[in-house]
Amino acid sequence: EVQLVESGGVVVQPGGSLRLSCAASGFPFDDYTMHWVRHLPGKGLEWVSLITWDGATTYYADSVKGRFTISRDNSNNSLYLQMNSLRTEDTAFYYCAKDFDTGTNYYLDVWGRGTTVTVSS
Amino acid sequence: DIVMTQSPDSLAVSLGERATINCKSSQSVTDSSNNRNYLAWYQQKPGQPPKLLIYWASTRQSGVPDRFSGSGSLTDFTLTINGLQAEDVAVYYCQQYYSAPPTTFGGGTKVEIK
Numbered sequence: 001e002v003q004l005v006e007s008g009g010v011v012v013q014p015g016g017s018l019r020l021s022c023a024a025s026g027f028p029f030d031d032y033t034m035h036w037v038r039h040l041p042g043k044g045l046e047w048v049s050l051i052t053w054d055g056a057t058t059y060y061a062d063s064v065k066g067r068f069t070i071s072r073d074n075s076n077n078s079l080y081l082q083m084n085s086l087r088t089e090d091t092a093f094y095y096c097a098k099d100f101d102t103g104t105n106y107y108l109d110v111w112g113r114g115t116t117v118t119v120s121s
Numbered sequence: 122d123i124v125m126t127q128s129p130d131s132l133a134v135s136l137g138e139r140a141t142i143n144c145k146s147s148q149s150v151t152d153s154s155n156n157r158n159y160l161a162w163y164q165q166k167p168g169q170p171p172k173l174l175i176y177w178a179s180t181r182q183s184g185v186p187d188r189f190s191g192s193g194s195l196t197d198f199t200l201t202i203n204g205l206q207a208e209d210v211a212v213y214y215c216q217q218y219y220s221a222p223p224t225t226f227g228g229g230t231k232v233e234i235k
Contacts, residue, residue: 004187037171045163045214059222095170099124106159106218109182111170
């Protein structure tokens with residue numbers, strides 16, 4: 001079964017740091033670009049970041065650029081999101097998601113169940 | 122960034138009737154060189170992650186019932202659910218990937234049963 005399982009979401013103070021993890025199974029993880037997408041409370045979906053299959057290329061939303069770092073460990077089928085200098089507006093439900101096909105297509109066919117990040121004092 | 126605007130914000134449809142959701146982009150998401158529309162639709166049920174329904178504006182993802190259909194081009198797109206079922210109650214999002222990164226999503230349309 002193709003599966004993504006996120007972990008690491010907690011309550012953190014503004015200015016704090018957090019690392020989210022996503023464990024992948026059931027598909028050749030190292031063939032695919034992976035993404036982080038967040039669901040802001042009371043709002044819609046916001047794409048956060050992507051990393052290509054080999055980790056060579058990363059992109060970020062302007063809202064997180066310079067504060068968040070995406071990475072992956074293909075030997076452990078894992079995706080990560082290091083979140084620094086957290087702000088209250090980063091409070092959201094964070095999903096990891098798999099790109100549809102090899103290459104970077106941006107439409108996402110497998111999603112994890114998500115993990116909640118709350119930034120609050 | 123391309124802004125995606127969905128309408129209506131919510132709609133209530135009787136079982137078996139048609140639901141129509143609109144999505145408008147702030148600029149064209151159609152590539153004239155290949156005539157492809159860089160638009161996808163997702164369904165998100167309560168407590169679940171989004172599910173890919175349609176990509177390239179009209180290509181149904183494997184396993185998606187054929188009562189779901191997508192259409193449109195340039196800046197105006199539509200998701201139609203023909204014969205609404207109880208299990209279709211969800212929030213539906215459009216997404217453009219023409220000008221990415223970043224890819225951007227619409228604000229969502231909530232579909233309920235009348």
